[in-house]
Amino acid sequence: MVLWDENAYTRTDQDGLPLSFERYKQREGERDVSRWSFMSKVDAQMYSVTGYWGDLHGQEPYPPLLRGLVNCSANIGNIFGQLSFGFLGDIFGRRFVYGNELIIGTVGLILVISLPNSIPTAKLKMIWVFCWRVLLGIGIGGDYPISASIVAERSHLKRRGQMLAWIFSNQGWGTLAGSVVTLIILACFAHSLNQDSKYGQLDAVWRLQMGLALIPALATLWPRLKMPEGKKYIESRELNVSRPPGSFSKTASCTSHNKPGKGSRELIVSDGREVQAEIDAARAEIETQGQRARLDVFFTYFSEWRHLKVLLGTMSCWFLLDVAFFGTNLNQSVILDEIGYSKGKNEYDKLKRNAIGNLIIAVAGYVPGYFFTIFFIEKLGRRWIQIQGFLICALMFAIVAGGYHHIGTAGKFICLAIAQFFFNFGPNSTTFIIPAEVFPTRVRGFAHGVSAAAGKLGAILSALLFNYLSSSHRIGLANVLWIFCACNLLGAGLTWRLVPETRWKDADVRDYEDWFENHVLQRRT
16 A cells, blocks of 8 residues: 555665665655655655544633543553553564554543533533543553554655654644634624623533544544555564574665774675574464463563663653643633633633634744744754753743733733643654654554553643642642743653664664674584
C-alpha cells in the first residue's frame, strides 16, 4: 500500500541487498517533497492517518469542585493506555495493536456523551463520566507510543523530527477546533441561553462539543486497521534472539561507520544464498523461542546506566512539563476568570468570553508554537528547542506570579499566550519527539509509553491539586504559578544533563553495532 510506504533506514533495501547508512543518508535528494507541506506524498498520507486529534472536546460543564476529578480521569486512563499499548506494540508488533486504541477511545467517548439524564444525582453522574473518561483516556494514551513509533520507523532520517512534529501538532488543531466549535454551538443556543436563561440547554452543548471528535476518529480507523508491519520493526526482532542471525555478518560493515585505524569493524560479506539461509533460520528461531526473549529485552537494554539515564531524563522532563502545561490548560478557564478576562453579565456571556479567550490563546500561542517547531526542529535540534522553551515559560510564569497584583488583565493574558507559544515551540513538542527517536525500535514503544506515563502523572498531580492550592484561603494562584516556574527551570536543567540530541541520528544503527560487538565479535575472538 502506498499509504504505508517506508522511508526510514533499514539494513537492506527493497531488493534485499545490503544498504549502508552512508548511502541511505545520500538518498535525501531523491524524495519528492511538496513545497507547501515540507512532506512527501507518502508523509502527507501517513500524517492524515496517524495525526493525534485528541483535544477536540471543549470543557465539561461541571462545578469547580468536581472539575479536578473529571479532568484527571482521562489522564489516569492515558497512563494505562501508554504503558499497555507501548508494551504490546514492542512485543507483538505495531500492526497487532494499531487501530485498537482508536476503537477503545471511540467507545469511551460515545459512552461519555451518552450520560443518561435519568441518573438522579450529580454525584452519580460524576461517577458515570469519570469511568468512561478513563476508558476514553486509555484509547488516547495508547495512541501516544504507537503513532510515535510508527512515524519514527517509517520517516526519512532528515525529515523524521518534522514528521513527528506534524503528527503532534494535531493536538493544537484539536484545541483550536474545540474553541471554534464551542463558539459556533454557543451561537446556535444563544437565544435559549442568553435571553431565556435556559441553562439546561448546556447539556446539549457539551455533548455536541465532545461528540464531534468522532468524525476524525472514525475517518482514520480503517486505514489504521489495515496497516502492514514495518520493515524496521521486523529487522529489530532479529536482535532479540539468543544466537546471532546470519544477517549480521552481511550487514555489519554496512552499518558501521568507524574510521579505519580506530577500531574499525570491517567484515567479509557472506555469499547471498548463505546469508538468506541464515536470516530464515534466525527468524524461525524467533518463533520457536516464543515471547520470553522479547519480554526480557526492555529490562536487558535499560540495565545499562547509559540507557537508563536517558530514560530517566525523558520521564522527568515530561513529568515536569505536564505539571505546568496541564496545570495551565486543564484549568485555563479558571485562570482566565482569575485574571479578570472571562467575567460577564450572565452565564452565557462568561462562557462566550471564556471560549474567545481560549481561541485567542490557541491562535496567538498554541498553534503557531507547533509550526515554529516544525520549521526549526531540523535546523536547531530537539535539545535546544526544549531548553529554551522551558526557560522562557519559566520567565513568563515568574513575571505573572511576581507582579500578580500589579500587572493588568491584558499583561497577564499576553504572558499566558507567550507561555503557550513556547510550551509548543518547546518541551510540549520535544518531550513527545525525543523518546520516539532516542530509543531503538525494539524498546521504542514501551520506552515512549513509560516517558509519556510519567508526564501524565504530573498532569494528574496538577489536576488534583490546582483548584485546592490556587484558592485564596490556601497558597493562591500566584504561588501556584511560582511552582510552575520552578518545574520549568528544573526541566531545563535535567534536559541539559540527561537528554541527548537526536537530530539525524538513528538509534537502531547504534543499537545494532552494540549488539554485533557483544554477540558476534566476541564469538569470533
